[in-house]
Amino acid sequence: MGFENNNKCDASGNTAAGVRGAALALTLALSGTAFPPILGAAASATGHDNHTMQHDMAKCGSAHAPGVHDQTMQDPGEDDPHAHHRQMLERKGYSSSVHDYALPDLTLVDMNGKTTSLLKEVNADRPVMLNFIFTTCTTICPVLSATFAQVQQQLGDARDRVRMISITIDPAHDTPARLHAYAARFSAGPQWQFLTGDPNDIVAVQKAFHAYRGSKANHEPLTFLRGSIDAPWVRIEGLASASDVMEEYQKLGGD
Numbered sequence: 001m002g003f004e005n006n007n008k009c010d011a012s013g014n015t016a017a018g019v020r021g022a023a024l025a026l027t028l029a030l031s032g033t034a035f036p037p038i039l040g041a042a043a044s045a046t047g048h049d050n051h052t053m054q055h056d057m058a059k060c061g062s063a064h065a066p067g068v069h070d071q072t073m074q075d076p077g078e079d080d081p082h083a084h085h086r087q088m089l090e091r092k093g094y095s096s097s098v099h100d101y102a103l104p105d106l107t108l109v110d111m112n113g114k115t116t117s118l119l120k121e122v123n124a125d126r127p128v129m130l131n132f133i134f135t136t137c138t139t140i141c142p143v144l145s146a147t148f149a150q151v152q153q154q155l156g157d158a159r160d161r162v163r164m165i166s167i168t169i170d171p172a173h174d175t176p177a178r179l180h181a182y183a184a185r186f187s188a189g190p191q192w193q194f195l196t197g198d199p200n201d202i203v204a205v206q207k208a209f210h211a212y213r214g215s216k217a218n219h220e221p222l223t224f225l226r227g228s229i230d231a232p233w234v235r236i237e238g239l240a241s242a243s244d245v246m247e248e249y250q251k252l253g254g255d
């Protein structure tokens with residue numbers, strides 16, 4: 001698999017069409033092929049094949065960086081998502097930063113089909129952990145969800161003092177019933193709610209968290225933590241492990 005990716009990248013890049021081909025190959029590789037092995041490598045012992053793939057992708061990414069950047073820029077106001085992915089591949093960790101987000105007062109629907117609002121959900125009188133997922137994702141989202149499941153486990157009884165929220169970025173598919181089934185798959189406890197809503201509102205929520213990348217295929221691994229209603233949000237970019245999230249959570253003054 002790594003060999004095939006490498007070939008695709010080496011074979012293109014000389015013409016505009018070639019650059020587009022490389023961009024497409026990289027997009028496909030990043031969204032469909034590359035993540036699971038890399039995640040696998042991060043999560044478990046480093047398998048030999050995983051390692052090969054990682055190196056091939058790193059080579060591919062840096063060799064065609066300018067062309068790929070020009071051809072795939074979706075939103076001039078945001079960072080190129082592929083540049084970000086490349087960065088992630090290189091650093092294989094996560095970064096955290098602190099932000100004040102102005103969150104809109106939008107109506108959302110929880111996994112029980114009950115109408116709620118974004119502000120009502122996040123303005124809990126408890127620390128909040130929030131991520132964006134969609135249930136049919138086979139790359140980043142299952143990892144983010146597994147991480148939340150592990151965080152929930154590590155918290156033990158203290159989980160009841162936290163509010164965990166996963167908002168789907170695919171509301172057209174992710175009905176409350178599908179979110180409910182997804183939640184069950186990750187053994188989500190009562191402190192972990194899944195939300196969907198009107199597609200426009202879901203875009204607005206992502207934009208408010210500076211998490212909107214134009215389509216679900218471009219999404220990034222993001223986790224947001226907040227210690228209290230008045231506190232700023234800690235933005236975790238990258239695939240933080242459950243221990244990483246716990247560490248960031250504890251920095252908020254949580255227990």
Ligand SMILES: [Cu+2]
Nearest residue numbers: 137139140141
């Ligand atoms: Cu995903």
